[in-house]
Every structure is written in structure tokens, then in C-alpha cells.
Amino acid sequence: MRYLLAITVSVSALVLSGCFGSDNDRPRQQAPVAINYTAFVKAQLATTGDTREPVAINDIRFIFRDQTNPDAYNNVLAPDN
Amino acid sequence: MLSRLTLIPAACAAATLLASAGTMASSHREAPFITGMPKVDGTDFYMFNSYESGRDGYVTLIANYLPLQDAYGGPNYFSLDDDAIYEIHIDNDGNAQENITFRFQFNTERRDLAVDVGGTSVPVPLINIGAVTGQNNDAQNVLESFTVEMVTGDRRTGNVQNLTDAGSGDSSFAKPLDNIGTKSIGDYETYADNFIYDVTIPDCPMPGRVFAGQRQEGFVVNLGEVFDLVALNPLGARDSRRNIIADKNITSLALEVPADCLTGENTVIGGWTTASIRQATVINPAPQGSDTTGSSNAKGPAVKGGAFTQVSRLGSPLVNEVVIGLPDKDRFNSSEPKDDGQFATYVTNPSLPALVEILFGVPAPETPRNDLVTVFLTGVPGVTQLPSVTASEMLRLNTGIPATAAGGQNDLGVAGGDFAGFPNGRRPIDDVVDIALTAAEGFLCGADVNGEAAGGEIGSCGTQDMQVNGGAIVNDGALPNAADYLTRFPYLNTPLPGADNVATAE
Numbered sequence: 408m409r410y411l412l413a414i415t416v417s418v419s420a421l422v423l424s425g426c427f428g429s430d431n432d433r434p435r436q437q438a439p440v441a442i443n444y445t446a447f448v449k450a451q452l453a454t455t456g457d458t459r460e461p462v463a464i465n466d467i468r469f470i471f472r473d474q475t476n477p478d479a480y481n482n483v484l485a486p487d488n
Numbered sequence: 489m490l491s492r493l494t495l496i497p498a499a500c501a502a503a504t505l506l507a508s509a510g511t512m513a514s515s516h517r518e519a520p521f522i523t524g525m526p527k528v529d530g531t532d533f534y535m536f537n538s539y540e541s542g543r544d545g546y547v548t549l550i551a552n553y554l555p556l557q558d559a560y561g562g563p564n565y566f567s568l569d570d571d572a573i574y575e576i577h578i579d580n581d582g583n584a585q586e587n588i589t590f591r592f593q594f595n596t597e598r599r600d601l602a603v604d605v606g607g608t609s610v611p612v613p614l615i616n617i618g619a620v621t622g623q624n625n626d627a628q629n630v631l632e633s634f635t636v637e638m639v640t641g642d643r644r645t646g647n648v649q650n651l652t653d654a655g656s657g658d659s660s661f662a663k664p665l666d667n668i669g670t671k672s673i674g675d676y677e678t679y680a681d682n683f684i685y686d687v688t689i690p691d692c693p694m695p696g697r698v699f700a701g702q703r704q705e706g707f708v709v710n711l712g713e714v715f716d717l718v719a720l721n722p723l724g725a726r727d728s729r730r731n732i733i734a735d736k737n738i739t740s741l742a743l744e745v746p747a748d749c750l751t752g753e754n755t756v757i758g759g760w761t762t763a764s765i766r767q768a769t770v771i772n773p774a775p776q777g778s779d780t781t782g783s784s785n786a787k788g789p790a791v792k793g794g795a796f797t798q799v800s801r802l803g804s805p806l807v808n809e810v811v812i813g814l815p816d817k818d819r820f821n822s823s824e825p826k827d828d829g830q831f832a833t834y835v836t837n838p839s840l841p842a843l844v845e846i847l848f849g850v851p852a853p854e855t856p857r858n859d860l861v862t863v864f865l866t867g868v869p870g871v872t873q874l875p876s877v878t879a880s881e882m883l884r885l886n887t888g889i890p891a892t893a894a895g896g897q898n899d900l901g902v903a904g905g906d907f908a909g910f911p912n913g914r915r916p917i918d919d920v921v922d923i924a925l926t927a928a929e930g931f932l933c934g935a936d937v938n939g940e941a942a943g944g945e946i947g948s949c950g951t952q953d954m955q956v957n958g959g960a961i962v963n964d965g966a967l968p969n970a971a972d973y974l975t976r977f978p979y980l981n982t983p984l985p986g987a988d989n990v991a992t993a994e
Contacts, residue, residue: 451768451794458644459795461767480770486785 439468445479452483515802516555516707516733518809519817522800527569528763530802531555531738532707533576535759535883536913537891538744540976546696547750547887548977549576549590550742550916551761551802557666557702557737560986563614565666566702566739567632568594571792572765574741575643579759580752584826584880588750589639589646592700592741594632594663600778601629611778616672620665622682632663634700636743638690644796649690651698661685666702667737669987677982684977692749698742703980705736706916706973707805710966714921718847722962726922729965734972735984742978747887755888756867756874760803760825760881767794798822803882804864804911805920810840825880828865832879835860840928850957853930854950862947863911863932869944870937871902872912885913894975899968916973916980922963930956 447469451462473479482488516531517523531552538546553574557566568574573593577586601617602609618627625631636651650659664683667676684699710729713720720729741761750757770791777783801808801821811834812820820831838860841852865880867873872884892898892908899919901909903926910918934953938944949956973981 448768448770451766452770452791453793455766455793456795460644461795461797477773480791483770483791484772484774484787486787 439466441468441470444469444471445473449480449483515806515809516711519821520814521818522821525569525765525799526554527567528572528574528765528800529553529555530761530763530800532805533759533761533802533883534706534914534916534979535757535885536915537747537885537887537889537908538977539891539894539897539908539915540979543744543977544891545747546744547747547757547885548742548744548979549759550740550978550980551576552703552706552738552740552980553763553800554739555736556733557705557739559667559735559737559984562668562986565615565668565986566737567596567630568634568663568700568739569763569765570594570596571790572763573796575762575764576741576743577643577760577762578750578757579825579882580750580754580757582754582756582758582874582877584758584828584878584882585824586639586643587641587752589643590651590743591637591639591643591648592634593637594634594700595660597631597633599629599631601627611780616665616668619671620673620679622664622679628665633660634663635659635661636687636698640691651687651689651696654686654688654695657688661698661700664701667983667985669985669989671987671989673985676985680982689745689749692746694746694749696746696749697744697977699978700741701739702737702983703740703978704972704983705733705738706980707733707738708919708966708968709733709921710964714964718844720965722844722848722925722964723960724963724965726919726961726963726965727967731966731968737983738980740978740980742980744977751887754874756872756884756886758803758825758867758880758882758884760801760883762798762802763800764796764798766792767797768792798824805914806924807881810924811835811838813839825882826878828880831881832861832865835864838928841930844929850929853933853956854952857949858947859932859935859949860927860947862945868902868911868937869946871907883914884911894970894973897970917968917970919963919968921966922961925962925964926960929960929962931959931961 522529534550536548538548554566573591576590578588579585580587600611602611615630616628620628637648638651639646639648641647652659662683664680673679680701683701684697686695687698689696708731710720711732772787772789772791774786775789776786799821808817808820812831813834836856838857844850845852866877867884872886889907889912892906897917898904898906899917900923901918902912903923909915910920910923930949932946933949933956935946936944973979
């Protein structure tokens with residue numbers, strides 16, 4: 408759980424900064440936020456709630472770093488998590 | 489309000505047709521994304537003043553999910569999604585936002601029944617291992633239950649209260665097994681009746697009723713030929729073809745609520761159903777099993793989390809099926825009525841009449857289709873239109889118009905002179921396909937539901953202010969049969985059995 412919370416914080420920071428992976432030559436509002444897809448999913452799982460609205464993803468550029476990593480989600484699949 | 493119902497016959501028909509003007513069939517597998525999630529695929533939404541004897545003053549809401557069920561679909565049959573929420577929303581002030589939401593959530597319990605095989609206890613592969621009745625489910629291996637919450641205000645952040653059993657006070661209700669067959673469940677109608685609950689509804693002085701379970705598909709459509717480039721005789725006899733989905737079952741979430749507990753300052757309400765799932769999913773490559781495989785402590789086949797995210801939406805029949813263009817169907821399913829302005833082009837400039845013109849040479853009515861906008865997005869003046877309304881797509885019902893008894897209902901609804909039917913809400917018997925086809929071809933252009941009196945203008949079709957194409961009744965050749973429905977709650981018929989073993993059991 409601590410790991411998930413950490414991920415949540417880090418992803419939130421990326422969203423707020425809006426500059427990770429962006430091109431500094433372009434206007435800031437046009438720069439898509441780049442987020443590790445795995446981290447994004449883990450952040451969603453960690454913030455599950457019935458009163459939340461879904462996260463808008465149209466302005467997020469997902470980076471798929473774990474396409475060949477079968478262990479990427481081991482921590483969220485662990486029986487004791 | 490009722491005094492306005494002294495309509496000229498043509499205008500009556502026009503009113504009915506209007507509400508469905510952008511529609512043509514129901515909503516089974518209507519958008520690309522939802523075809524991969526049948527458990528949360530809303531197929532039909534019914535909302536009508538209850539016509540069961542002794543239920544005056546009640547409104548029945550039925551949301552159908554999980555389309556085109558073949559009754560023999562074992563061994564798992566057709567359970568709903570425990571990780572989803574199924575909702576029925578009511579707007580009673582015309583602002584296109586929900587005032588009341590009834591939220592269904594399901595829970596599946598697996599008993600892991602086992603049999604002794606050579607001294608070893610081995611789990612069985614079936615959901616029942618013997619006959620099941622309403623009083624004895626010992627042989628039932630999988631049990632579904634559900635809760636119903638009433639949310640007042642915003643569907644996510646509003647005040648949440650449980651509906652409870654009027655007798656026991658329990659907030660959990662059992663869902664019957666699907667109709668596996670007559671050997672497993674000998675008298676399914678009697679069995680299913682055990683799962684109709686009288687419920688206490690928060691802030692409501694009178695109890696209502698709830699049922700969630702399998703029913704026979706109530707929608708009537710010549711589905712195959714309609715989608716095969718309208719390969720039918722649209723001006724032929726209304727019963728010239730067959731209802732091709734008559735042998736299917738469906739899963740219904742049915743709720744009966746006192747009308748006074750749904751309405752605001754007016755007798756008109758708008759309703760629609762949605763289904764939402766968690767935004768994130770991780771597939772488990774080694775899911776939970778049993779002690780037999782040493783995996784009973786593992787997680788399930790998928791871990792889901794995040795916010796509930798809407799994936800299905802249904803108000804009036806057939807809107808997303810034949811009105812909304814293919815590129816926007818998934819977007820419509822995720823949308824809310826308050827944002828329907830984005831879809832206005834599909835109503836003002838509908839593609840269906842243009843396609844019919846291409847296929848049959850029948851001239852399409854002129855655009856913009858103000859006739860369709862009026863009834864489709866704002867309600868029929870004097871019938872289902874609130875004094876102040878935000879244009880939006882939903883099913884609208886005037887609870888002040890008395891129900892028509894089951895034996896006297898006309899399947900053309902208002903068009904047939906039956907003002908308790910579609911588009912004043914929608915009952916199971918209403919032939920919404922024929923109504924919609926007829927409206928699309930211009931039956932309502934220039935209609936006026938008030939005759940000579942003011943205030944009933946439906947709207948023109950471009951420069952055309954009278955019926956186009958001679959007011960022809962266009963149909964799909966599939967006709968509803970009143971005998972195929974119950975005359976009592978939950979109104980949709982007992983589901984077809986997966987096996988009929990009556991003959992072989994002797």
C-alpha cells in the first residue's frame with residue numbers, strides 16, 4: 408500500500424507539473440503530459456472511490472515502458488495487497 | 489396539462505413519432521466499445537405508469553442489460569458484473585441533470601460445492617447440482633445478491649441511502665438463478681416471484697417494489713433485415729415479418745416507485761439508465777482458484793480500481809443505435825444529458841432518412857428537423873414537456889396521465905390514440921421501431937398537438953410544415969403481442985428455459 412501511495416503522489420506531481428516529457432519550445436498548454444502507463448494504472452487502483460470522477464486522459468501521453476515486463480503489476484496482484 | 493390532450497388524430501400520431509424520431513431499434517450492442525462488455529450493455533429502458541390492478545399512482549422503471557441471451561448459455565449463464573454499478577436516473581426539474589438516482593450493485597457468492605470422488609472432495613463445474621426452489625437453494629453453487637441505493641442530488645456526490653426490505657429491513661436482496669431448465673427449476677414463474685421485494689424507499693411514505701433477474705426479451709424487432717440495408721418491405725403489413733429476437737432472454741433491473749416520490753413541482757419526469765465500471769483494470773495472469781490447485785488465496789481474474797466511469801447510456805430507444813453516427817457512439821455512451829448539445833447535428837440532420845432515400849428513392853424530409861428537436865430533445869408540448877427544459881435526450885413521462893389497462897393498450901402509443909404509451913414514457917408493448925421509422929420519414933413535420941389552439945407546435949422540417957411522404961406508417965414487419973408480456977410487475981415475461989425436460993422427466 409505504501410508503494411501505491413508513493414506512486415499516486417509521484418503521478419499527481421507529474422500531472423500538476425505538466426512538463427514531463429514535453430517540448431519546451433511549444434506553448435505550455437499544448438504540451439501533453441507524459442505519464443508511465445503502469446504508474447497511472449497503479450495510481451488509479453490506489454485511489455479507488457465511489458465519489459470520484461474519472462481522470463480525463465485525452466491530454467495525457469502514455470508511455471508504455473512495461474510492454475515486455477511480466478512483473479510490472481506484481482505488487483498490485485499480490486494476495487496480501 | 490390533461491386538457492391539452494384533445495388532439496387531432498394526426499397530431500396524436502405525430503407526438504408519438506416525435507419522441508422516437510431519431511430512433512429505430514433498441515440498444516443491443518449498439519456501439520463498438522460496449523460490444524466487448526455485454527454485462528454492462530444497456531439494451532432497453534422502460535418507464536411507465538404502472539398498469540397492474542391496484543397500483544395506480546406508481547411508476548415502473550425497468551432497465552435491461554446483457555443482450556441476446558440464449559437460454560441454454562450454460563454452465564455460467566448470465567450473471568451481472570460485481571465491479572460495475574447500474575443506475576437509473578430521474579430528472580424532475582428539466583435541467584438535464586439527475587435529481588434522483590437508483591444505484592444497483594451486485595455481489596456474487598460462490599459456495600464451491602464439491603463431491604466426493606474416490607475419497608477426495610472435488611469442486612464441481614456447475615452452478616447448481618440439484619433442483620432449486622425459492623425456499624431451498626442448498627444445491628445452488630453460485631448466488632447473486634444486490635443492493636439498491638437512492639442517491640439524492642449528484643449521482644456521485646449526493647446523499648446516499650439504502651432501499652430496504654419493507655418486512656425484514658435488510659438492504660441486500662437475492663437475485664434468482666437464470667432459467668437453466670425445467671429439471672433444475674420446475675416452475676420458474678413461481679420461483680421468480682419469490683424474488684420480488686416490497687421495499688422501503690428513503691423519504692417516501694409508501695413502499696415500492698424491486699426485482700432483478702432474467703426475463704424473456706421484450707423488445708420486438710426484425711433486427712436482421714433492418715440492419716441488412718433495411719432489407720424489408722417498409723410499407724407492407726405490420727406483421728408481415730417475424731420478431732427475430734423472440735427466442736432470447738435479457739436481465740432486468742425493475743423498480744416500482746410511488747409517482748409522488750419521483751416528481752418535482754410538475755408531473756413530468758425524465759429518466760435514463762447508465763452503467764459504469766472502474767477506470768483501471770489489471771489482468772491477473774494467475775487468478776484465484778481453489779485448494780485443489782493451491783491458489784485459494786490469490787486475487788481474482790482482474791484487479792479493478794479508480795473512479796466509476798460510465799460506459800453505457802440509454803434513455804429513449806434506439807438513439808445510439810441508429811441516430812448517433814458511428815464515430816460518436818462510444819462518446820454518447822459516456823456522456824450525460826446536460827452535454828447533449830454536442831450531438832444536436834445528429835437530430836437536426838439525421839442520416840437515416842438520407843440512407844432510406846439512397847436505398848429506396850424515398851425523398852428525405854428537409855432539414856433542419858425542428859420536429860425531431862422538439863419532441864426528441866425537449867418533450868412533446870402539453871404532454872411530456874416541462875415549463876422549463878434543457879434540451880437533452882432522455883425518456884419522458886407524464887405521471888399525471890392515467891395508465892391504460894393491459895387489455896386496452898395500443899402498441900402505437902399516442903399515435904394509436906393511447907396517451908399512456910410511447911412517447912409518453914415507454915411500455916413493453918409499445919412498438920417503438922414502427923413509430924421511429926415513421927417519424928424519421930416525416931410524419932411529424934409541421935405537426936401541432938394542440939390543433940387550433942396555441943402552444944402545441946412541434947416544428948417544421950426545413951421549409952416543410954406538413955407531413956412528408958403522405959404520412960405513411962413505415963414498419964419493420966415485426967409486431968408486439970400482448971400475450972408475450974405479464975400484466976403485473978415486473979411486466980416482462982418469464983424467461984425462456986435453457987432446457988425443457990418435461991417430456992423426458994416422465
